Amino acid sequence: MKYKVIIIISIFLLNCHNNKEHPQEIVLDIKTTADSLTLFGENLISTPLYERDMAISPMGNELIYTLGDYKQHKRCLVVLKQNDTTWTKPEILNISGKYQDIEPFYSNNGNRLYFASNRPIYGDSTRTDYNIWYSDRDNNGWSQPVALDSIVNSRSDEFFPSLSEKGNLFFTATRDDGIGREDIFMSELLHGKFQPPRPLPPEINSTFFEFNAYISPKEDLIIFSSYGRADGYGGGDLYMSRKDDTGKWTTAKNLGVLINSEKLDFCPFVDWGSRNFYFTSERIIDVDEKLQSVEELKEMSNSTLNGFGNIYRISIDKLE
Numbered sequence: 313m314k315y316k317v318i319i320i321i322s323i324f325l326l327n328c329h330n331n332k333e334h335p336q337e338i339v340l341d342i343k344t345t346a347d348s349l350t351l352f353g354e355n356l357i358s359t360p361l362y363e364r365d366m367a368i369s370p371m372g373n374e375l376i377y378t379l380g381d382y383k384q385h386k387r388c389l390v391v392l393k394q395n396d397t398t399w400t401k402p403e404i405l406n407i408s409g410k411y412q413d414i415e416p417f418y419s420n421n422g423n424r425l426y427f428a429s430n431r432p433i434y435g436d437s438t439r440t441d442y443n444i445w446y447s448d449r450d451n452n453g454w455s456q457p458v459a460l461d462s463i464v465n466s467r468s469d470e471f472f473p474s475l476s477e478k479g480n481l482f483f484t485a486t487r488d489d490g491i492g493r494e495d496i497f498m499s500e501l502l503h504g505k506f507q508p509p510r511p512l513p514p515e516i517n518s519t520f521f522e523f524n525a526y527i528s529p530k531e532d533l534i535i536f537s538s539y540g541r542a543d544g545y546g547g548g549d550l551y552m553s554r555k556d557d558t559g560k561w562t563t564a565k566n567l568g569v570l571i572n573s574e575k576l577d578f579c580p581f582v583d584w585g586s587r588n589f590y591f592t593s594e595r596i597i598d599v600d601e602k603l604q605s606v607e608e609l610k611e612m613s614n615s616t617l618n619g620f621g622n623i624y625r626i627s628i629d630k631l632e
Contacts, residue, residue, distance in 0.1 A: 338399040340392065342368060342375070345587050349570065349626045351616070352590065357392075357402070358622040360614050364592040365415045365472070365524075365579040366623050369422040372585050376405065376416040376425070382620060389413045389427060406453035412442070415472045415579070420529070423449045426473040433459045442469040444483060464499050464506050472524040472579075476531045481506055484523040491517040496525040496536055515561040516553055523548075526580040534561070535589075537578040541566075546574030550591060552631060567631055575619070582628055589628040592621045 340353055351358050357366070357377060362384050366377035373394040379402070380387035389408040393400045407413075411431035418425060426446045433439045443465040447454040459465055464481065471484040479501035486494050489510070495517045497509040511517055512534075516525075520540030527534050532555045539548040549572040553564040571577060571591070579592035596619040603609050616622060 338392075338401060339397070340394075340399045342372065342583065342588070343586050345627045346625045347627060347630075349624055352623045352625045354616055358616055360616055360618055360620065362387075362620040363623050364621040365581070366590055366592075367416045367418055367581055368583045368585075369418050370420060371422055372583075374422070376418075377623065378414045378416070380621075387412050387414050389416055407447050407455075407457055414442075415524075417473050417475060419475065420477055425449070425454060426475065427457075428471050428473065429457070431457070433465065434462070439467075441467060442471055444470050444473045444481075461506060463508055474525060474527045476527050477529040478531070480527075480531065481509075482512075482525050482527045482534070483509070484525065485509070487511070492519040492522060493540075494521045494523050496522050496534075513561060515563050521548070524578045524580065526582060528582065529584070531555070533582075534564075535567075535580040535582070536564070537576075537580070538564075545569070545572045547576035547594065548578055550577050550580055570630065571626070587628050588625045589631060590623055590625045593624055594619055594621055 338356065340356065357363055362380040362382060364378045366375060368375045374391065376389055376391045378387055379390045389405040390402045391405050392402055411429050413427055413429045415428045416425055417427070424446055426444060428442045429445050430440050430442050433443050444460045445457040446460065447457045464470060466485070466487070468486055474482045481499040481501065483497055484494060485497050487497070491511055491514060495511045497511050499506040499509040516522065516534065516536065518538065518541060520538060522536055522538045525534055525536035533552070535550060535552045537548050538544070538551055543566045550567045551564040552567055553561045556562055566572065573593060573595040575594040575596065577591060577593045581590045583590065597617045599612060612618065
């Protein structure tokens with residue numbers, strides 16, 4: 313009996329050693345264009361936890377997304393990096409993990425990361441509102457975050473930074489000069505400084521809630537979420553607008569049942585390299601049958617489609 317135990321332990325230790333030497337490869341395809349609506353990275357990125365707002369680096373070899381617990385009491389920026397044909401496992405970004413950090417967005421060259429956070433700002437330890445920050449890539453990962461100027465960051469919340477090739481900043485806020493309950497604003501970058509933000513026109517903003525806008529590099533396409541409109545499907549829908557030949561925004565259109573559900577659909581992002589459109593959804597698969605056991609309830613609650621956020625993708629060309 314003693315020898316059998318020794319053999320079993322030896323085999324176990326050998327397997328552990330081999331697993332350390334040959335960790336399981338993580339394969340994640342971000343190059344293929346999705347012809348139909350697809351759950352992205354199931355069991356790797358989209359899990360029973362709450363995932364939302366993803367960004368892919370311009371080089372296409374790194375992605376960062378927000379990962380939260382079930383109730384989003386804690387939300388962190390999580391990164392995966394590509395090594396040849398495989399990816400590293402998800403890890404919390406070196407600048408994240410203490411505060412509520414959400415909504416990453418890469419600069420054009422991929423060496424600056426913008427995000428929203430409720431970390432104390434301007435040396436005021438009492439501040440817990442969300443503001444827009446940036447961090448630069450360095451040898452240790454990312455540098456100590458810096459808050460944007462108070463011309464952008466107010467004592468209210470600022471969310472979801474998105475920047476064009478010009479460096480103009482689009483973000484979500486509630487301000488006195490807005491149109492509705494929550495609006496999308498743009499701060500122009502002139503001579504390296506952000507100018508006073510102004511709300512986008514009524515073709516985009518309404519008297520309801522507009523939030524989480526993705527702006528294309530050329531500023532000719534915007535995709536955003538809105539809640540409360542008459543043509544909405546439920547908890548918040550994705551809309552799209554393009555600029556016409558005169559440079560004016562066209563009236564935003566609901567992206568329809570292909571994209572939107574009766575649940576919250578938000579956090580848009582476009583990877584132009586693969587022409588994939590990504591977004592976050594709280595959609596679930598409803599189970600009409602009567603549950604027969606506690607185990608069934610637990611299994612449903614711990615499934616990926618349990619109603620917490622997941623990330624989906626589809627070709628941007630399918631939105632036309």
